[in-house]
Amino acid sequence: xxxxxxxxxxxxxxxxxxxxxxxxxxxxxxxxxxxxxxxxxxxxxxxxxxxxxxxxxxxxxxxxxxxxxxxxxxxxxxxxxxxxxxxxxxxxxxxxxxxxxxxxxxxxxxxxxxxxxxxxxxxxxxxxxxxxxxxxxxxxxxxxxxxxxxxxxxxxxxxxxxxxxxxxxxxxxxxxxxxxxxxxxxxxxxxxxxxxxxxxxxxxxxxxxxxxxxxxxxxxxxxxxxxxxxxxxxxxxxxxxxxxxxxxxxxxxxxxxxxxxxxxxxxxxxxxxxxxxxxxxxxxxxxxxxxxxxxxxxxxxxxxxxxxxxxxxxxxxxxxxxxxxxxxxxxxxxxxxxxxxxxxxxxxxxxxxxxxxxxxxxxxxxxxxxxxxxxxxxxxxxxxxxxxxxxxxxxxxxxxxxxxxxxxxxxxxxxxxxxxxxxxxxxxx
Amino acid sequence: xxxxxxxxxxxxxxxxxxxxxxxxxxxxxxxxxxxxxxxxxxxxxxxxxxxxxxxxxxxxxxxxxxxxxxxxxxxxxxxxxxxxxxxxxxxxxxxxxxxxxxxxxxxxxxxxxxxxxxxxxxxxxxxxxxxxxxxxxxxxxxxxxxxxxxxxxxxxxxxxxxxxxxxxxxxxxxxxxxxxxxxxxxxxxxxxxxxxxxxxxxxxxxxxxxxxxxxxxxxxxxxxxxxxxxxxxxxxxxxxxxxxxxxxxxxxxxxxxxxxxxxxxxxxxxxxxxxxxxxxxxxxxxxxxxxxxxxxxxxxxxxxxxxxxxxxxxxxxxxxxxxxxxxxxxxxxxxxxxxxxxxxxxxxxxxxxxxxxxxxxxxxxxxxxxxxxxxxxxxxxxxxxxxxxxxxxxxxxxxxxxxxxxxxxxxxxxxxxxxxxxxxxxxxxxxxxxxxxxxxx
Numbered sequence: 001x002x003x004x005x006x007x008x009x010x011x012x013x014x015x016x017x018x019x020x021x022x023x024x025x026x027x028x029x030x031x032x033x034x035x036x037x038x039x040x041x042x043x044x045x046x047x048x049x050x051x052x053x054x055x056x057x058x059x060x061x062x063x064x065x066x067x068x069x070x071x072x073x074x075x076x077x078x079x080x081x082x083x084x085x086x087x088x089x090x091x092x093x094x095x096x097x098x099x100x101x102x103x104x105x106x107x108x109x110x111x112x113x114x115x116x117x118x119x120x121x122x123x124x125x126x127x128x129x130x131x132x133x134x135x136x137x138x139x140x141x142x143x144x145x146x147x148x149x150x151x152x153x154x155x156x157x158x159x160x161x162x163x164x165x166x167x168x169x170x171x172x173x174x175x176x177x178x179x180x181x182x183x184x185x186x187x188x189x190x191x192x193x194x195x196x197x198x199x200x201x202x203x204x205x206x207x208x209x210x211x212x213x214x215x216x217x218x219x220x221x222x223x224x225x226x227x228x229x230x231x232x233x234x235x236x237x238x239x240x241x242x243x244x245x246x247x248x249x250x251x252x253x254x255x256x257x258x259x260x261x262x263x264x265x266x267x268x269x270x271x272x273x274x275x276x277x278x279x280x281x282x283x284x285x286x287x288x289x290x291x292x293x294x295x296x297x298x299x300x301x302x303x304x305x306x307x308x309x310x311x312x313x314x315x316x317x318x319x320x321x322x323x324x325x326x327x328x329x330x331x332x333x334x335x336x337x338x339x340x341x342x343x344x345x346x347x348x349x350x351x352x353x354x355x356x357x358x359x360x361x362x363x364x365x366x367x368x369x370x371x372x373x374x375x376x377x378x379x380x381x382x383x384x385x386x387x388x389x390x391x392x393x394x395x396x397x398x399x400x401x402x403x404x405x406x407x408x409x410x411x412x413x414x415x416x417x418x419x420x421x422x423x424x425x426x427x428x429x
Numbered sequence: 430x431x432x433x434x435x436x437x438x439x440x441x442x443x444x445x446x447x448x449x450x451x452x453x454x455x456x457x458x459x460x461x462x463x464x465x466x467x468x469x470x471x472x473x474x475x476x477x478x479x480x481x482x483x484x485x486x487x488x489x490x491x492x493x494x495x496x497x498x499x500x501x502x503x504x505x506x507x508x509x510x511x512x513x514x515x516x517x518x519x520x521x522x523x524x525x526x527x528x529x530x531x532x533x534x535x536x537x538x539x540x541x542x543x544x545x546x547x548x549x550x551x552x553x554x555x556x557x558x559x560x561x562x563x564x565x566x567x568x569x570x571x572x573x574x575x576x577x578x579x580x581x582x583x584x585x586x587x588x589x590x591x592x593x594x595x596x597x598x599x600x601x602x603x604x605x606x607x608x609x610x611x612x613x614x615x616x617x618x619x620x621x622x623x624x625x626x627x628x629x630x631x632x633x634x635x636x637x638x639x640x641x642x643x644x645x646x647x648x649x650x651x652x653x654x655x656x657x658x659x660x661x662x663x664x665x666x667x668x669x670x671x672x673x674x675x676x677x678x679x680x681x682x683x684x685x686x687x688x689x690x691x692x693x694x695x696x697x698x699x700x701x702x703x704x705x706x707x708x709x710x711x712x713x714x715x716x717x718x719x720x721x722x723x724x725x726x727x728x729x730x731x732x733x734x735x736x737x738x739x740x741x742x743x744x745x746x747x748x749x750x751x752x753x754x755x756x757x758x759x760x761x762x763x764x765x766x767x768x769x770x771x772x773x774x775x776x777x778x779x780x781x782x783x784x785x786x787x788x789x790x791x792x793x794x795x796x797x798x799x800x801x802x803x804x805x806x807x808x809x810x811x812x813x814x815x816x817x818x819x820x821x822x823x824x825x826x827x828x829x830x831x832x833x834x835x836x837x838x839x840x841x842x843x844x845x846x847x848x849x850x851x852x853x854x855x856x857x858x859x860x861x862x863x864x865x866x867x868x869x870x
Contacts, residue, residue, distance in 0.1 A: 157825040160817065164775060167814075171781045174680055179789030190631065191624045243611055338601060344608045352616030377604075380597065388594040398842075399853055401835055414854055416836055421851055 065226075076215060080280045080289045083214070084204055091200035094372060095122055095192055102188040105353050106181055113173040114182070117166055118189045124162045125193050129201040131155025137208055138282050199376045202383040209386055211291070212276040216266055216328055217382045220335035221374050223262045228255030228340075243344050243351075256336035263332030264325050271299045271322040298324045298390070327390070334381050339374040346373035502663075513652060517717045517726045520651070521641055528637035531809060532559055532629055539625040542790050543618055550610040551619070554603055555626045561599045562630050566638040568592025574645055575719050636813045639820040646823055648728070649713040653703055653765055654819045657772035658811050660699045665692030665777075680781050680788075693773035700769030701762050708736045708759040735761045735827070764827070771818050776811040783810035 075082050099118050135152040151158065174182055207214040232251025240247040270276045278293040301320045311317060350356065402410060512519050536555050572589040588595065611619055644651040669688025677684040707713045715730040738757045748754060787793065839847060 154825050156821045160821045164814070164818075167782070168775070168778050171680070171778050171785065172678075174781075174785045176679070179785055183786060183789045187624060187628045190628055194627065194631065241609075242613070243608070338605070341605050341608050344611075345604070348608065348611045348616055349620060352620045377601070381601075384593045384597045388591050398835060398838055398850060402854060402857075405835075410854070410858060413836060414851075414858055417839060417847070417851055417854070420839075421847060 069222075072218075076211070080207060080211070080291070083207060083211075087200050087203050087207075090372070091196055092122070095196045098192045098196065099189065101353060101355060102185055102192075104355075106184055106188075111175075111178060111182060111185065113169060114185055117170055117173070118185075120166050121163070121189055121193060122197065124159050124166060125197045126201075127162070128155060128159035129197060131159065133201060133205050137280075195376065199379045203379045206379065206382050206386065208280045209390075210277050210279050212267070212270050212324070213382060213386060215270065215276065216263065217331050217335065217378050218375060219266055220259050220263050220328075220332045221339050221378050224255045224259040224332075224336045224339060225374065227258035227262070228252060228336075231255055231258070241344060244347050247340070252336075252340070256333070259332045259336045260329055263328040263335075267322065267325045267328040271324050277324075298322065298327070327385075330385065331382065335374075335378055338381070339378055342374045342377045506659075513648065517644060517648070517728070520644060520648075524637050524640055524644075527809070528633055529559070532633045535629045535633065536626065538790060538792060539622055539629075541792075543621055543625075548612075548615060548619060548622065550606060551622055554607055554610075555622075557603050558600070558626055558630060559634065561596050561603060562634045563638075564599070565592060565596035566634060568596065570638060570642050571645075574717070632813065636816045640816045643816065643819050643823065645717045646827075647714050647716050649704070649707050649761070650819060650823060652713065653700065653707065654768050654772065654815045655812060656703055657696050657700050657765075657769045658776050658815050661692045661696040661769075661773045661776060662811070664695035664699070665689060665773075668692055668695070678781060681784050684777070689773075689777070693770070696769045696773045697766055700765040700772075704759065704762045704765035708761050714761075735759065735764070764822075767822065768815075768819065772811075772815055775818070776815055779811045779814045 075086055095118075099115075131152055132155070135148075135155070170182070170186060203214065206217075228247075228251040230251075231254030232246070232248045235250040235254065236248035238249040239245060240249050240252055274293065274295060275291045277295055277299040278291045281290050281293075282288075299322055301322060303318045304321050305318050306314060306316060402413065405413070512523055532555075536552075568589055569592070572592070607619070607623060640651065643654075665684075665688040667688075668691030669683075669685045672687040672691065673685035675686040676682060677686050677689055711730065711732060712728045714732055714736040715728045717726055717728055718730075719726055736759055738759060740755045741758050742755050743751060743753060839850065842850070
């Protein structure tokens with residue numbers, strides 16, 4: 001069987017968002033698994049003491065997977081605000097992990113200013129992205145409070161000014177013998193910001209489109225991890241890629257079909273609930289998030305004709321499906337085929353820098369990044385997918401922008417729109 | 430008094446120039462290179478053209494260098510004027526060429542630093558990523574201006590509408606190729622080059638697209654910032670040459686505080702004068718628009734209030750000095766003060782950054798494109814921050830959203846959303862009294 005002894009885990013998981021199975025780590029983590037110190041809690045140890053080490057690891061891993069999935073459900077239940085906070089925390093932790101690796105790689109922990117500058121840049125970029133996307137959703141709240149309004153309206157200028165300050169501090173902090181090192185860390189920080197911060201903001205952006213756009217992609221990646229491991233375990237024979245010697249083609253393909261099926265089922269279940277399918281809106285009166293709306297056509301059951309080929313197999317002529325399920329096929333296909341490349345990338349990265357895990361945050365598992373390496377590409381894909389095929393521009397944002405134009409420009413646009421609508425025979429006054 | 434700044438003719442310091450300048454967009458003075466280049470000057474081979482050599486053969490090497498540099502500066506500035514005259518299309522093409530050359534230079538440095546010239550696939554991948562990111566940015570910004578042209582041609586329309594998806598798919602292909610190309614002994618090197626490529630893309634491609642974005646706002650937003658940076662280079666050098674005494678920063682030992690401050694005031698004054706001259710011409714102040722009928726760029730419009738003379742009261746403090754009570758100025762000149770201040774105070778940090786970069790990687794110049802000068806990047810290091818600043822400045826204080834982009838976005842909404850927005854807008858306009866009370870279909 002092409003799998004190595006799993007690493008032990010403990011229950012101390014800091015994040016539950018991806019209940020990426022720890023068993024799958026041996027399949028997808030890529031780094032040669034080395035047993036770490038066994039710090040599973042005592043209670044589990046005693047309960048499982050009679051089993052052999054191999055089966056004990058299985059059980060511990062299974063329990064922890066269930067624990068992570070449960071945690072995932074809990075935070076979904078708690079609502080969008082908690083989700084956003086968790087995403088931010090994960091982002092900060094991932095940033096911290098990657099920066100720490102850079103320090104260790106370059107032995108540059110004592111460079112003047114550098115830790116301060118890295119966190120400072122993280123703050124600037126986060127502020128910029130918040131100003132770009134999130135404040136549109138909190139529009140009325142932001143308009144009410146004067147400091148928030150200025151911070152939002154001039155966010156580009158302010159964040160650029162802050163960034164420049166950091167840039168100048170960097171230039172002034174260049175020390176004669178450490179130029180190359182400082183430039184390396186500067187570049188490392190920026191690439192990390194590019195990867196970590198943009199992706200986390202895209203995740204939040206997807207969240208506002210509807211919780212289903214957040215839950216289904218993440219679940220598909222998790223499912224792919226688990227299913228590919230299972231298929232590899234039972235049927236695995238042909239190695240997939242030299243980078244991760246434990247991955248197999250059987251696991252890859254089996255995981256693909258299982259994930260597509262899982263995506264279809266999950267979408268079917270979730271599309272029926274408004275709390276998942278409706279865009280998240282901030283209600284100014286109650287100062288909280290409301291998720292209620294008229295379901296869009298994506299989430300209304302429709303009849304689809306089954307192709308004749310499948311009719312004989314399935315036995316039905318038509319099937320009632322949500323259009324969203326068609327999209328979920330695209331999402332799960334991406335999760336199965338391209339998502340693993342994110343894992344390979346992380347494996348290559350760890351081999352390149354001769355580290356076993358990104359960090360020791362989760363004993364036995366490594367860091368948060370180890371759990372998230374497949375998720376990043378997924379978040380960008382979902383966002384690009386939505387922007388290209390699903391969502392038009394945000395209407396309230398359009399109105400906002402309209403209001404900032406000059407009156408003659410407003411009149412010009414109004415007349416153009418009127419002409420267009422009249423053309424389309426939609427307008428009747 | 431001993432001068433701490435290097436006078437023009439330091440025997441140990443002078444790089445010769447030649448007339449082969451590939452770009453004229455920044456006629457950043459070559460003389461200023463010794464002031465601002467930062468790297469310890471080492472004489473390169475003297476490859477000034479023969480004709481100049483003979484003409485100046487009787488002068489000492491020191492003055493010959495002065496003359497050669499002066500002539501080349503004028504040549505570059507002339508080239509700058511010529512391409513401005515040729516219009517926006519030529520300018521855009523030149524910006525793209527400069528971007529490609531800068532990218533090439535920085536990537537080549539990375540290869541040399543890491544001795545990774547033979548890595549499998551890597552050169553192909555770097556250029557491929559450059560293509561993807563350029564396509565993405567073109568789709569984001571430029572196609573808005575070419576809206577009607579794009580809508581007419583079917584392949585262009587699809588390329589524009591789905592540009593995010595297509596460019597992301599292309600990028601992913603490149604990403605997967607990178608992962609598949611990882612070779613056992615070269616992991617770290619390949620990751621370094623991957624990161625190096627991405628940081629270079631971040632710096633070079635975003636800035637060049639911001640420059641083009643500024644260009645569409647009006648040629649004046651393109652010309653005045655670049656001219657201010659060039660002027661600051663020259664003026665700071667001049668002030669440093671004549672009055673320089675106190676070193677400014679260890680990174681560039683030849684810069685002085687006198688040059689810095691003198692250059693600041695001179696650049697602000699220059700910015701005011703240049704803005705005054707340019708604000709009178711519509712071809713500079715009007716947004717560049719693409720005329721669909723003639724399939725070319727037109728620059729004609731009603732000048733906005735920024736470019737209309739207004740009376741300003743001079744503060745009493747200055748009245749006694751200047752002798753006038755009021756002055757007629759363009760509002761744009763107030764903005765030009767902000768632009769030239771940035772060019773003088775923050776622009777040099779871009780130069781320091783490039784100096785530090787060159788010292789860090791022990792290279793004298795970014796490339797040998799311009800013999801005696803180094804590469805295109807050497808001429809552009811101060812410009813990059815300027816381009817971003819101008820774009821942010823315009824977006825925050827000058828320009829509202831682009832009306833044609835708004836219309837585009839409106840057209841992609843669903844009909845019921847369109848109707849809802851239309852009614853909201855109508856109510857707002859009626860409120861403000863811009864529209865009459867009732868509108869008939």
